[in-house]
Amino acid sequence: MSDDGGPAPIIQVTDVVKLYDDGLVRALDGVTMSAARGEFLAVTGPSGCGKSTLLQLIAALDRPTSGSIVVEGRDLREAGNDTYRRTGIGLVFQLHNLLPNLTALQNIEVAMFSNGRSHGEQRARARELLAAVGLGAKEKVTPPRLSGGERQRLAIARALANRPPILLADEPTGSLDSAAVDRVLELFREIREREGLTLLLVTHDAHVASTADRIVYMRDGKIVAAPEADVPAAAR
Amino acid sequence: MPFLALITRNVLTRRVRAGLTGLAVAIAIMTVVALGVLTHSLRRTAISVLQTGSADFTVAQKGVSDVLYSSLDNSQVARIKAEPGVQSIVGVLVAAIKLDSNHPFFLELGIPPDELAPFGVQILKGHPYTATATNEVMLGWRASQDLHKNVGDVINIDGNNFTVVGIYSVGNVFGDSASMLPLTTLQTNERKPGNVTLAFVKVTPGTNIDALRKRIEQANPEIATVRTQSEFGRVDRNLSLISAANVGITIMALIIGAIGVMNTMVMSVFERTREFGVLRAVGWTRARVLTLVMGEALLISFVGAMAGVVLGYLAIKGIQRVPELVGVFQPDYTSAIFARALGIAFGMAFLGALYPAIRAALLVPMEALRHE
Ligand SMILES: Nc1ncnc2c1ncn2[C@@H]1O[C@H](COP(=O)(O)OP(=O)(O)OP(=O)(O)O)[C@@H](O)[C@H]1O
Numbered sequence: 031m032s033d034d035g036g037p038a039p040i041i042q043v044t045d046v047v048k049l050y051d052d053g054l055v056r057a058l059d060g061v062t063m064s065a066a067r068g069e070f071l072a073v074t075g076p077s078g079c080g081k082s083t084l085l086q087l088i089a090a091l092d093r094p095t096s097g098s099i100v101v102e103g104r105d106l107r108e109a110g111n112d113t114y115r116r117t118g119i120g121l122v123f124q125l126h127n128l129l130p131n132l133t134a135l136q137n138i139e140v141a142m143f144s145n146g147r148s149h150g151e152q153r154a155r156a157r158e159l160l161a162a163v164g165l166g167a168k169e170k171v172t173p174p175r176l177s178g179g180e181r182q183r184l185a186i187a188r189a190l191a192n193r194p195p196i197l198l199a200d201e202p203t204g205s206l207d208s209a210a211v212d213r214v215l216e217l218f219r220e221i222r223e224r225e226g227l228t229l230l231l232v233t234h235d236a237h238v239a240s241t242a243d244r245i246v247y248m249r250d251g252k253i254v255a256a257p258e259a260d261v262p263a264a265a266r
Numbered sequence: 267m268p269f270l271a272l273i274t275r276n277v278l279t280r281r282v283r284a285g286l287t288g289l290a291v292a293i294a295i296m297t298v299v300a301l302g303v304l305t306h307s308l309r310r311t312a313i314s315v316l317q318t319g320s321a322d323f324t325v326a327q328k329g330v331s332d333v334l335y336s337s338l339d340n341s342q343v344a345r346i347k348a349e350p351g352v353q354s355i356v357g358v359l360v361a362a363i364k365l366d367s368n369h370p371f372f373l374e375l376g377i378p379p380d381e382l383a384p385f386g387v388q389i390l391k392g393h394p395y396t397a398t399a400t401n402e403v404m405l406g407w408r409a410s411q412d413l414h415k416n417v418g419d420v421i422n423i424d425g426n427n428f429t430v431v432g433i434y435s436v437g438n439v440f441g442d443s444a445s446m447l448p449l450t451t452l453q454t455n456e457r458k459p460g461n462v463t464l465a466f467v468k469v470t471p472g473t474n475i476d477a478l479r480k481r482i483e484q485a486n487p488e489i490a491t492v493r494t495q496s497e498f499g500r501v502d503r504n505l506s507l508i509s510a511a512n513v514g515i516t517i518m519a520l521i522i523g524a525i526g527v528m529n530t531m532v533m534s535v536f537e538r539t540r541e542f543g544v545l546r547a548v549g550w551t552r553a554r555v556l557t558l559v560m561g562e563a564l565l566i567s568f569v570g571a572m573a574g575v576v577l578g579y580l581a582i583k584g585i586q587r588v589p590e591l592v593g594v595f596q597p598d599y600t601s602a603i604f605a606r607a608l609g610i611a612f613g614m615a616f617l618g619a620l621y622p623a624i625r626a627a628l629l630v631p632m633e634a635l636r637h638e
């Protein structure tokens with residue numbers, strides 16, 4: 031699955047194993063994959079195959095049991111991933127994980143603490159992002175009063191707050207109807223055009239996956255060469 | 267968004283809980299302030315007894331519950347007078363009586379007229395009483411104003427009529443709110459012939475005062491000498507007990523407040539596990555998470571402490587109305603007491619928030635996100 035030759039990949043995952051519950055669960059079973067700079071990569075496969083686990087390890091939210099993950103030449107096993115999480119990546123969770131007591135604007139601003147910019151600049155950036163995801167009029171609204179699609183767009187806006195070179199998104203369209211899905215996909219396309227970032231999208235929706243440059247298929251914690259015929263149906 | 271704004275926002279989100287915690291802190295701080303002012307003021311009032319006059323040190327009976335119960339007899343005073351280095355010693359009998367309901371604690375100081383000047387008494391009006399007069403009294407200028415009695419007026423003290431012959435000043439509130447009369451007259455009225463409460467010693471210039479005090483205390487194991495405020499506990503056990511109780515209650519208030527803060531913050535951190543996971547996932551450092559939790563506890567404690575200081579002030583106003591304390595208790599608000607109250611509020615927040623804050627900071631982002 032890794033590209034041979036050409037420029038060094040921005041994300042390189044090598045022989046990654048992730049065990050849970052003292053080895054009873056093999057969430058990832060020797061995964062090797064990579065993403066090129068600027069690429070839009072979809073990771074797909076049936077429920078429980080390890081997609082979220084892979085994304086979380088790339089996001090340095092947890093450590094692999096074995097194997098290595100190198101992002102922009104930096105091995106994530108070396109300590110101190112706070113800065114990497116803040117500025118190296120943007121993360122959109124499977125559940126949007128917004129803070130319910132903060133307004134839409136503040137939800138974006140909390141991601142910008144200690145990024146070295148003034149409060150004024152942070153606020154301006156947050157407004158710009160809200161406008162970009164079509165929530166310009168909702169800056170004072172808290173997440174519980176936003177629709178599912180609006181929440182997902184707000185989560186995407188937050189992930190982009192510190193202009194990361196990589197956006198990791200876990201089922202960003204999972205709970206949306208087809209109009210809202212199209213809206214999010216359109217948003218991703220715009221963002222990639224404007225910011226030129228690398229997009230790694232986890233989804234079990236074949237239509238969403240088909241919009242990517244390249245699709246990586248997973249099954250039982252491993253990367254597989256060809257899609258199972260029944261993947262999209264079984265995942266739902 | 268400034269960090270402080272986020273802290274405020276988080277506290278206001280759980281305003282009922284924050285309010286109740288703040289109230290607990292406020293009550294603890296109120297106790298600390300009220301007791302602190304009370305103890306400090308009582309101590310200062312009592313100390314004034316020993317500092318009336320211009321002595322080098324004061325002699326009293328050792329270990330009595332209240333300095334006014336101290337009793338020294340003629341022979342003890344004579345023995346001290348014989349010590350080399352003692353230039354003069356003035357024995358004073360102090361009696362506390364109830365004048366009327368507005369003046370439940372009025373002091374009579376029995377002192378021979380020829381000792382008034384060496385003792386540091388200044389006559390402002392009229393003249394001193396004679397040594398054997400049984401119906402002459404001098405009033406301190408504050409007492410004179412307070413009782414509306416001037417030179418020539420008659421005043422009934424404890425069933426006896428006295429004529430006010432002079433108004434004096436000794437330069438402290440306590441002495442200037444009292445009365446003076448001949449020592450022998452007061453000894454007769456109080457049925458304590460030959461007895462005094464305190465003796466005030468002046469030394470000959472060049473004497474080593476501490477060495478002299480040591481000699482006196484070794485030769486007379488039943489008496490104590492007092493020179494500074496901190497030594498006062500040696501002759502007034504009540505006051506040292508009050509001070510000890512004050513320290514004890516302050517520590518208890520600190521612990522109770524800290525437990526209240528801890529309870530609130532532990533609950534809050536537990537409920538917000540997922541939130542901390544999100545914050546770590548968007549790049550917050552452990553230190554920033556720790557600071558957030560600490561900051562929230564500090565804000566609650568600080569606001570609680572402000573309310574507590576106000577409540578403490580009102581409590582003192584209430585205590586001042588207790589009839590038994592009228593005239594004894596002059597509230598003395600020192601900045602040290604308020605500084606200590608703030609320090610204690612800070613301590614509560616720190617002790618109470620330390621464990622929950624560390625817990626929040628040590629959460630593994632992935633596990634925190636999976637919570638619930
Ligand atoms: N913290 C954990 N403890 C134990 N097992 C876990 C843990 N996290 C994931 N697993 C297990 O690891 C496997 C992979 O989980 P993962 O969440 O990566 O799947 P997924 O492909 O994202 O599925 P879905 O499409 O349903 O989101 C599953 O069998 C899951 O039960």
Ligand SMILES: [Mg+2]
Pocket residue numbers: 081082083124200
């Ligand atoms: Mg998943």
